[in-house]
Amino acid sequence: MARQLRAEQTRATIIRAAADLFDRHGYEATSLSDIVEHARVTKGALYFHFAAKEDLARAILDLQGQASRQVVREVESRGCSSLEFLIRATFGIARLAVEDPILRAGLRLATAHVAVRPPLKHPFSEWLDLSTRKLIGAVRESDVHPDVDVAAAAHSLVYFFVGTRVAGRSLDPDGRLPRRIAEMWHLMIRGLVPVPRRPRYLALTTQLERETRAA
Template sequence: MARQLRAEQTRAAIIAAAADLFDRQGYESTSLSDIVEHAQVTKGALYFHFAAKEDLAHAIMEIQSAVARRLAEEMDSRGYTSLEALIRTTFGIARLSVEGPVHRAGLRLATGGVVIRPPLRHPFTEWLEIISRKLVAAVRESDIHQDIDVDAVAHSLVSFFIGTRVVGRSLDPLARQPRRMAEMWHVLIRGLVPVPRRARYLSLATRLEREIGAG
């Protein structure tokens, strides 16, 4: 049991080190030797868990995907409206990105440098499906205009969400990410939500930004 625990701790340390380097340097610019040194493990320990750098990248994206799914499911279970659950999910992902490198690295890996192999699905495909379901439900709940093109809005929202974070990586300090998320939602809410329901969701976006900042 102790040996298994040490193996799990070593694997987690390798993943954390790789994520930090992938986030800061990029996938192509990071070598396995860099990861070994940063994780403070032997090459043998790394190869015991991961046969190649691509396997490490996949492990990081698998973690990111699983956490995002759990976050969306948690929001679903709390009785929020569909639009509130969607907004809270995106802010939850932003919080995770601020708190640790795995989710930041997952995004950077998903936007280039790594070929995603089955059974792993591309995270953008998963996000499109989650957002589309939420938008359809929000239309039924009259929180979003009845005449929207759900596919177009879902694609635009994913692009907006990813683009905000990619641009922010170059131009903004990490702590500003919640502000950018709130700005994104203020634009989207004004375009998607009927006027009588708009104030509620604008207030929610502002409140969630402050909660992340306070945390």
């Protein structure tokens, strides 16, 4: 039992070290030797758990997916409207990305040349499916204009959200991410939401930005 626990701890140490390097330097610029040195483990220990760098990347993407799905479940449990769900979920994922290097690395890896094979799902595909469903719900709930192209809006939301992190990482500190997410939603709300319903969602965005930055 103690041996199994040590193995699990070593695996977690390797994943966290790899995530830190992937986040700071990128997937392509990080070697297995870099990860071994950063994790302070032997090459044998690394190869015992991971046969290749791609396997490490997939492990990080898997952890990111689990964390994102947990955020989705927590927001779903609130029973909020479809649009409120999307706003809360994006801030929830942004908060994780600020707090956890594994989640930050996952966002960066999702745009790297890492093959994502079943049963692992690409995070962007999951987010796109979820955004599409929720935007359809928001149209039914009259929170989004009925003539909005839902597919285009869903793609724009996912690409905008990812871009705030991927493009912004070279310009902003991690703690700036909640502000960028708020700016994104202020623009999207004004473009998607009927005027009488905008104040509620603009206020929610401001509230969530404040809460995320204070956390």
